Amino acid sequence: MAGRKCVLRIGFQGERGAFSEEAARRFCGETIEPVPFTRFEEVFAALTAGSVDRAAIPIENTLHGSVHENYDHLLRFDLPILAETSVRIIHNLIANPGVKFSAIRRVYSHPVALAQCLDFFSANPQIERIPFYDTAGSVKMIAEKQLVDAAAIASSVASENYGAHILKRSIEDDRRNFTRFFLLCQRRHWARLHRKQEAGEPSKTSILFATRNSPGALFRSLSAFALRDLNLTKIESRPLRGKPWEYLFYLDFIGQENDANVQKALGHLQESADLVRVLGSYPKTC
């Protein structure tokens, strides 16, 4: 048990060296045990079962929007949000030690990463793009096969993990590429872990709610927050398929669940919404 407590096991989706692992390290420091899973659902199930201590999951990206699947899992599993962080998605050109840029003829990476570095490939037509499973896995592959004419595109963490080196940093076309992550814990641990947060820093609360009839209902729902001067930092509607005019809303606002005015706002919201679920209160950091 002592050993288990010393090294936090953080579940995440993807390969070792994925951006989710970078988020996990930002949340919990370097002395973690990253535990990779293939599917998001497996990460949520592992945390629920206690086979990992925390989970780091992406919730939205500045280019690609909200990860609806993870909102669905947050609704289904009772795993509160402990913290948020924002990771800039930096794509680096990574090769084996000793390999020079002029030797590179092929670059492996996830097609989404390749597609986010088109300016680099336009400027270097001698280099062939080859799709691979994922960004970190492409570094692992070129390292294992000791390729000397190939490179990978991935995070700096992936480069370190596999003993490779970065030939060119930040070759992505658009530098406004950030992913926001949540750190989740088990419900029974939340009160203990939450108390460790610094006092005085602004808090954010994330909720989900559903309304039957969008127009007036949403306006009434938002009045619960506007009338109490609660600042919203995110609102997003998501139509419920097969249920015309029924919507799920994602809402983030400044305040803690236990604040008196937040409690009143949530009570007010419950009068007009069919469903209200508080996903967690956590320090505002992005």
Add this chain to the structure above:
Amino acid sequence: MAGRKCVLRIGFQGERGAFSEEAARRFCGETIEPVPFTRFEEVFAALTAGSVDRAAIPIENTLHGSVHENYDHLLRFDLPILAETSVRIIHNLIANPGVKFSAIRRVYSHPVALAQCLDFFSANPQIERIPFYDTAGSVKMIAEKQLVDAAAIASSVASENYGAHILKRSIEDDRRNFTRFFLLCQRRHWARLHRKQEAGEPSKTSILFATRNSPGALFRSLSAFALRDLNLTKIESRPLRGKPWEYLFYLDFIGQENDANVQKALGHLQESADLVRVLGSYPKTC
């Protein structure tokens, strides 16, 4: 010129047989000339320059959220929305004619498609997953190389395009995978094309607006619609990076830009918003 008018050239991002091409056919029928581009920006530029007649672009997906990049292009280019459609993303297992399922040892596709068919691969451990550039391109490749032990995962349009056949239909894990597309045209053609729409069907209008201070400002902005009983079908906030408390909002509502109450609502909205841009009014079909 007569020839040009007969066959509409529709620009889209991706390979021939991509889901965007399926959307283009749904918008404009089978007798179109699909014109593929590598980047979304190129599609917008081509339509602006008149080298294509229309553009079909994805704007949101039920699993992956809004395509922020295309909202940015809608803001930058003056290309009004003519129509919307929703395409169910169906992943099919596709092989060359005569190839049986029992012969398949490898499956090529875009990693996102492979990752959306995990149940299929769990049930068929003899089959190796191999990442490829894109879904339609993987069909093209197995067709060109006449592979007899390999298959691809792609749309039925891709299968038809390359003379392949579908071994198994709809092998995706989650059938609630829909992408909403917009059909865009040049501003100078909008009035003529828009008038051709059937009268009496409900219309939707999409707008973008920005507010400086989210809490009260959003509530005031939405009052412009709530006070006129205008139904919202989508609302989404997007924080403007580097500008704390400044937000861009995506809003869809039922009504046409030229309706008297919509004109009043937009005027009212302009009093509280820093920026209001009408992206287009079009028949509501999803």
